[in-house]
Amino acid sequence: MAHVITALCVRCGSCIEACPTECIVPGKPEAEWPHYYIDSAECIDCGACAAECEQDAIFMDDEVPTDYEAYGGETLIMPAGVEGFDEKYEGEDVDGNAYVLTTVRHLKEGEVIDLSDAIEQAEAFFEDGPGYDALD
Numbered sequence: 001m002a003h004v005i006t007a008l009c010v011r012c013g014s015c016i017e018a019c020p021t022e023c024i025v026p027g028k029p030e031a032e033w034p035h036y037y038i039d040s041a042e043c044i045d046c047g048a049c050a051a052e053c054e055q056d057a058i059f060m061d062d063e064v065p066t067d068y069e070a071y072g073g074e075t076l077i078m079p080a081g082v083e084g085f086d087e088k089y090e091g092e093d094v095d096g097n098a099y100v101l102t103t104v105r106h107l108k109e110g111e112v113i114d115l116s117d118a119i120e121q122a123e124a125f126f127e128d129g130p131g132y133d134a135l136d
Contacts, residue, residue: 005024006115020044024037073109078105085104
């Protein structure tokens with residue numbers, strides 16, 4: 001088992017700072033791979049990343065919710081071009097640098113979404129995508 005970062009990630013970098021094995025990388029190009037990804041081959045399941053994530057975007061791979069109920073205001077990020085994801089998120093990373101995400105949608109209280117595609121996306125990122133050699 002490994003941890004998985006879902007589309008609730010806002011790329012703040014707190015998980016990277018907390019990871020003792022340095023197995024978390026930002027998706028690049030960002031338009032295609034909008035959040036951060038955990039290399040399951042390197043993850044030791046310590047949970048440090050999940051504990052540090054203020055967005056609660058990180059789950060054990062067998063606990064990623066298929067019926068996540070929003071409390072309201074969470075930010076959901078998707079690759080560029082996904083219809084309905086045209087809102088903005090303005091944040092600050094762990095180093096204090098301001099940034100803007102432009103392919104997001106803010107969730108409404110009680111909205112139920114499936115986050116389980118994060119597992120498949122992470123696998124694709126590291127098997128065939130740009131993360132294939134990200135940790136070399």
